[in-house]
Amino acid sequence: MGNLYVALGAMLQRLDMDYVIPPPTSQRTLALGVRHSPEGLCIPFKLTLGNLIEAAELGADTWLMPAGYGICRLGYYAKTQEQILQDIGYGHVNVVGIGVSQDKLSGLLRTVKSLSNNASWLKIISAFRFGLSKMSAMDRLERLTQKVRAVELAKGTASALLVQGVKEIDHADDYRTLKKVEKDYAEQLGQVPVDEQIKPLVVGVIGEFYVVLEPFSSFDIESELGKLGVEVRRSTFISGWTKLSYLFNPFAAKEKDRIHRAAMPYLKRDVGGDGWESVGEKVLHAGSYDGIVHLAPFTCMPEIIARNIMPRTKEDIPVLTVLCDEQMAKTGLVTRLEAFVDLLARRRRRDYNR
Ligand code: SF4
Incomplete structure (x- = not known):
């Protein structure tokens, strides 16, 4: 799922565990x-099953x-x-379910402990912190990329830098190198030639x-919106999910509460x-974004529940729901995005001329 493999790989490596990373999610997956x-x-379900089969191979x-x-x-x-x-023939396999709904992060850490020859808690927490630091660094670079994509002169520059930055973060073995790589790529992103005149649409x-987090499942919709000159905002980042990250970043927990409170009048x-969050985010950002995908x-x-509630909220903002499945085709998606962005641009011009 997205760049999560980088953070988990770093954690398992520090615990000297023997691990396999399946190939990036693809048409074969x-x-x-x-x-x-x-x-x-x-x-x-289908994509993660494909990942499991490729890992079994x-x-x-x-x-x-x-x-x-x-x-x-x-x-x-x-x-x-x-x-x-x-x-289908992998008789020896064992899929260990981690109780994320009841145990959250502690479920993951306990499972890792049992698979790591009972490593000490100190070692596990320290390995987890390093993985989380990598995740946070990648997420910060991604946020920067979302801004640059919308206004860059040569489309694709920021995305290429992000891919390279993630590779180097993956190879970083200690905090010092990690910090240096992040700083280096943040500077490079800051130097990408951009059109200063544009005030991009915000979606x-x-x-x-x-x-939302696995680009393959949405034909990398964020890059496609970037190519259309749109600045993407996303509140879901993996580094914001774990309870421990809430300790380091109390803002993440408060943000989640804020989203739930916004949804309350309707749900x-x-x-x-994430149905509750989808409704809350629509309500919360109706005044600050131009549109929502x-x-x-x-x-x-x-999400079916959220989709049916969203058109009925009094907070008004255009929403384009994209249903993701194996039947989705890129041309159809891009055509819909172009029409949606066109609508948002007209709406902004209308509001400006009022
Ligand atoms: S939230 Fe929806 S898509 Fe995700 S696992 Fe549940 S049913 Fe499937």
């Missing part, structure tokens, strides 16, 4: 996942997969995927966690996944 999944399941026999008693089907992923893998990208409780996996119940 999707084809494998689709072939072996029940048709009606959501795209995150590289020799992995144990997987860590979020699980728990949450309201959506994420809770069934680990068991269902283990069953499918065994059915929030919201929706289900996985499709008073968690409906699973809502990413929802096809058949995702929490």
Whole structure:
């Protein structure tokens, strides 16, 4: 999922664990996942199943997969995927479900402890902190990239720098190198030639966690919006998810509360996944963004609820819901984005002339 592999790899390496990183999510991953999944399941299930199969081909026999008693089907992923893998011939595999809904971060850390020959808590926390530092550095560079993409003169420059920066962060072995790499790439992004005259449209990208964070599942929608001169704002970053990161960054926890409070007049409780947050983000940002792109996996119940509530809020802002599944085609998506951006530009001109 996005650049998460860099942070987890750093953590497992520091704990001397033998780990496998599957190839980046690709058409092959999707084809494998689709072939072996029940048709009606959501795209995150299919893509992660494809990832598991590709990891099995590289020799992995144990997987860590979020699980728990949450309201959506994420809770069934680990068991269902283990069953499918065994059915298609990987009889020796073990998919370890991490109880993210009840245990959050402590569930992950306890599982890592049991798989790391009982490493000391000190070692585990220190390895986790290093992984989290890498995640935070990548997220900060990504935020910068979102701004530069919208106004850069040569389209694609900022995205290429980000890809290179993530590679170097992946190779950084200590805090000093990590800091230096981040500073270096932040400076390079700051020096990208831009059109100073443009006041870019601002579009929030919201929706289900996985499709928002894994570019393959949305045809890298943020880069496509950047090519159309749009500055993307996204409140979901992996480094903001963990409880421990809340300790280092109390703003992240407050932001989550703020989003829930904004949704309250329309939706008073968690409906699973990120449905509650999607409604809250629409309400919260109606006055500050030009538009919102809502990413929802096809058949995702929490986002279906959010999608039906959003048009009825009194806070008015255009929302384009994009349903992500294996049938989605890039040309169709780009055409819809172009029409949406055109609409937002006209709306801004109208408001300016009033
Ligand atoms: S939130 Fe939606 S897409 Fe994500 S796992 Fe749950 S049902 Fe599937």
